[in-house]
Amino acid sequence: MARVVCIHGIGQQFVGELGLHSSWFPALADGLTRAGSPDLVGPDDVRCLFYGDLFRPPGRTLAVQDPPLTAVDVGEGFETELLLAWWAEAARTDQAVPPPDARTLARVPRVAQRALNALSRSRFFAGIALRGLVLDLRQVRAYLCDTAIRDAVQERVAAAVTEDTRIVIGHSLGSVVAYEALCAHPRWPVRALLTLGSPLGIRNLVFDRLRPGGTGKPGDWPGGISQWTNLADEGDTVALVKDLRPLFGERLTSKVIHNGARAHDATRYLNTPEAGRAVSDGCGLG
Incomplete structure (x- = not known):
């Protein structure tokens, strides 16, 4: 079963589990190579969770584009x-x-x-x-803001995490999903969280709306994990707040990296040595 569970962000409604895996796994493997652990994770060790279909209008085929919104x-x-x-x-x-x-x-x-x-x-x-x-x-x-959507996404995370899972990776909105899931399940065997291009630090719009589960509150440490690494590109507009430590504590490691023109691209985050080291350390825990 997968030791690494990946959770995508916004704008992925026309992809899917296999499509995400085909781009995320090679990028992650490159990051592990940069970090000196090229053989740590194989394709079967990585599962890409998909929830984008929940945002896709019903009755559309792959040939139909987004609705003409203005x-x-x-x-x-x-x-x-x-x-x-x-x-x-x-x-x-x-x-x-x-x-x-x-x-x-x-x-x-x-x-x-x-x-x-x-x-x-x-x-x-x-x-x-x-x-x-x-x-x-x-x-x-x-x-x-939609409880039904939120619950449906969280159900998919709960189904994806197994006794073998050691690290969860969340990109963009997926970092919010991952944080809430880990807070709600402190007994999961997951020992590390890697967030990429995260909007978790936006106070009024995101942070204050977090649902950590139970009696928890926004800013609580996510569940039973031992390490949390957050990567943000300086030009990543979605990651408005680059350093999450003031909101989530000094145990969190925040790093600013450079992704070039595609500042928010998940694969550019994943192929960095910083991401590779976070995954290497996470898979080696427990």
């Missing part, structure tokens, strides 16, 4: 707040992106359109269609 489809409240946060972070790290001004932050009409127009200039969001950005916003909101 700025008017960005919901008030959570989705607009997250969009503005992405805009502000993109402007901070990319000179091509104009920053939001005081008038924008006061929620003028068409703020979503202005934010999307600004983000279209960002290297981070290059190649992502407007409708894709809107869908990403909706997926984050759906997991954090």
Whole structure:
């Protein structure tokens, strides 16, 4: 059974378990090679959990693209707040992106359109269609605000983790999923957590909405793990807060790495020596 369980993030609704494994495992193997442990993990040791289908509209075939969403489809409240946060972070790290001004932050009409127009200039969001950005916003909101979606995702995590699992890897929204799952199951044999491009540090929108399970509270140490490594690219707009230690404690190891133009790409995180060492140490525990 898999010693490593991987949990994907937003925008993966048209992939699947095998598709994720075909890209994530080679990247992870490269990271282990960089870390000096090339033979530690084989393909059967890695399981890629998939939940993207929960966000996919029913009745569509693989040939059908995302629904034609526009700025008017960005919901008030959570989705607009997250969009503005992405805009502000993109402007901070990319000179091509104009920053939001005081008038924008006061929620003028068409703020979503202005934010999307600004983000279209960002290297981070290059190649992502407007409708894709809107869908990403909706997926984050759906997991954090829709109990049925959240429970369905967590059920899949619980089914994927076995007595052999030693480390859980969560990318993007998957890091939120992983954190909550480990908090809710302190008796799991998992001994390490690796989070990549994580939004866990966004206070009002993500951190304050975490459900650690039972009587737990946001910021609790996740379950019975012994180590937690968080990797963030300085230009990763989703990972607004690069250092998670102020919120989750000094036991956590936070590292800033460089992924080039694809700052949020899961495979670029996985093929780093930092990720390889975290997996090597995690698989060697217990």
